Amino acid sequence: MMTKVALAAATLLVGAAAVAGVVWSAADVDTVGRHRFEQELRIPPLLAPRTDAAGRKVFDLDLRSGRSELLPGTRTETWGVNGPHLGPTLRASRGDTVLMRVRNRLPEATTLHWHGMHLPAHADGSPHQPVAPGATWMPSWKIDQPAATLWYHPHPHDRTADHVYRGVAGLWILDDPQARMAELPERYGVDDIPLILQDKRLDDDGRLDFGQHAISPIGRLGDTVLVNGTHDPHLRVRHRRVRLRLLNASTARVYNVGFADDRDFTLVGTDSGLLERPERVRRIQLSVGERAELVVAVRPGERIVLRSHPPELGTDVFNNRFAGGADTLELLELRAAETLVEGPEPPARLADHERLDLAAARTRRFELSGSASINGRRMDMDRIDDVVALGSTEIWEVHNRAGIPHNFHVHDIHFRVLGEGGRRPPAHLRGWKDTVYVAPGETVRFAARFTDYADPRTPYMFHCHILEHEDRGMMGQFVVVQPGDEPEHLGDHP
Numbered sequence: 001m002m003t004k005v006a007l008a009a010a011t012l013l014v015g016a017a018a019v020a021g022v023v024w025s026a027a028d029v030d031t032v033g034r035h036r037f038e039q040e041l042r043i044p045p046l047l048a049p050r051t052d053a054a055g056r057k058v059f060d061l062d063l064r065s066g067r068s069e070l071l072p073g074t075r076t077e078t079w080g081v082n083g084p085h086l087g088p089t090l091r092a093s094r095g096d097t098v099l100m101r102v103r104n105r106l107p108e109a110t111t112l113h114w115h116g117m118h119l120p121a122h123a124d125g126s127p128h129q130p131v132a133p134g135a136t137w138m139p140s141w142k143i144d145q146p147a148a149t150l151w152y153h154p155h156p157h158d159r160t161a162d163h164v165y166r167g168v169a170g171l172w173i174l175d176d177p178q179a180r181m182a183e184l185p186e187r188y189g190v191d192d193i194p195l196i197l198q199d200k201r202l203d204d205d206g207r208l209d210f211g212q213h214a215i216s217p218i219g220r221l222g223d224t225v226l227v228n229g230t231h232d233p234h235l236r237v238r239h240r241r242v243r244l245r246l247l248n249a250s251t252a253r254v255y256n257v258g259f260a261d262d263r264d265f266t267l268v269g270t271d272s273g274l275l276e277r278p279e280r281v282r283r284i285q286l287s288v289g290e291r292a293e294l295v296v297a298v299r300p301g302e303r304i305v306l307r308s309h310p311p312e313l314g315t316d317v318f319n320n321r322f323a324g325g326a327d328t329l330e331l332l333e334l335r336a337a338e339t340l341v342e343g344p345e346p347p348a349r350l351a352d353h354e355r356l357d358l359a360a361a362r363t364r365r366f367e368l369s370g371s372a373s374i375n376g377r378r379m380d381m382d383r384i385d386d387v388v389a390l391g392s393t394e395i396w397e398v399h400n401r402a403g404i405p406h407n408f409h410v411h412d413i414h415f416r417v418l419g420e421g422g423r424r425p426p427a428h429l430r431g432w433k434d435t436v437y438v439a440p441g442e443t444v445r446f447a448a449r450f451t452d453y454a455d456p457r458t459p460y461m462f463h464c465h466i467l468e469h470e471d472r473g474m475m476g477q478f479v480v481v482q483p484g485d486e487p488e489h490l491g492d493h494p
């Protein structure tokens with residue numbers, strides 16, 4: 001016979017199981033069938049730079065707060081650049097010298113980091129270049145890298161997730177007229193469409209929810225996806241072939257982008273530029289900070305839905321569910337006109353890639369453990385973790401020891417992921433990258449050359465780009481120095 005105590009215990013257990021069941025079943029998000037794609041997709045405006053007396057292209061960027069209609073009929077307190085939410089698209093060419101005038105009208109200090117840009121460390125917008133409220137920061141550098149889709153976002157110490165989540169982010173498109181061999185759709189906003197993916201959690205009044213999910217191993221996951229800040233968007237397509245420039249500008253979510261009808265499309269570019277050859281794929285998975293350029297063909301009059309299918313995170317069942325691994329999210333409906341302007345298929349060869357000579361490359365190892373450290377150490381603004389000699393080529397080996405998702409981003413350089421066991425890397429890792437997903441238990445090896453900009457005083461960052469992890473300390477610092485030089489003491493940063 002059951003005693004009262006046993007009965008109470010059994011009731012508690014049943015209760016706990018019920019709660020666990022509810023938490024479990026409420027953890028995934030599926031928005032299929034819940035969209036009518038009523039809003040026209042917003043296209044971030046292109047910001048035309050001025051040219052100053054020195055011939056530099058000057059971009060004026062005002063960081064400010066405001067209110068935005070993220071959900072129809074509501075007003076959300078947001079932050080943005082030259083507007084209340086997100087920022088304009090910047091565009092420059094290889095060979096241009098740019099001058100950025102970043103004015104901070106926000107209520108707290110922040111930075112603006114040019115993600116994917118090869119540039120001097122003092123211009124990088126890392127935590128070492130804070131811009132106080134009311135101050136203006138003016139870095140300048142010469143653009144010298146292949147055509148690519150880069151982006152910009154704040155990178156303040158401990159506060160990056162918050163500032164990006166409020167809306168400070170934008171695209172930066174680089175062109176390379178000298179190396180132009182690929183005929184691809186390139187009319188911005190017409191057949192060359194930027195798609196900035198961000199998930200939010202908004203209450204009924206449209207307020208941003210800053211709460212962390214108690215169980216999520218990667219932090220905040222939203223149930224509302226905005227594309228270029230647009231909820232429930234559609235895009236009118238008048239061209240047979242459309243180029244989509246995808247950016248994952250979320251704080252934590254991994255997207256696995258494809259079409260609802262599973263049609264294939266042509267992957268033409270990844271983080272740091274065009275692939276050598278186009279790849280036919282049905283999915284492109286993007287962890288936080290990654291970009292992809294694809295070309296999709298549409299038929300006259302059809303409507304097709306761009307969707308994030310459940311991503312392959314490589315975690316156990318529990319972590320998979322609470323890291324968004326079971327989520328299906330509608331992104332955008334493409335509505336093709338009855339008559340379409342024809343355009344050529346992407347050419348068989350898109351770009352020439354420089355080969356890296358790995359004969360003398362040294363290997364550095366980075367171990368990601370837990371959710372707040374690399375090689376057992378948390379980010380310390382005063383500590384240089386690695387010293388790299390200018391002109392060297394290195395292999396970096398990143399191992400995820402934790403059971404949860406991580407990725408890895410390196411400032412300044414772009415890298416080539418190395419295939420394992422003599423095999424070529426998968427299609428999405430065959431081009432130049434600056435951010436790469438590292439599944440639990442997995443080791444990713446990549447090679448990079450460290451050219452230009454030796455500076456023993458100012459470090460570049462490497463970090464997990466899941467922003468909650470970065471803010472907790474999953475980040476380290478390296479300096480590039482003249483061969484034989486030592487880094488200088490960093491204790492005097494602002």
Ligand SMILES: [Cu+2]
Pocket residue numbers: 371405406407464465466469470474
């Ligand atoms: Cu991480």
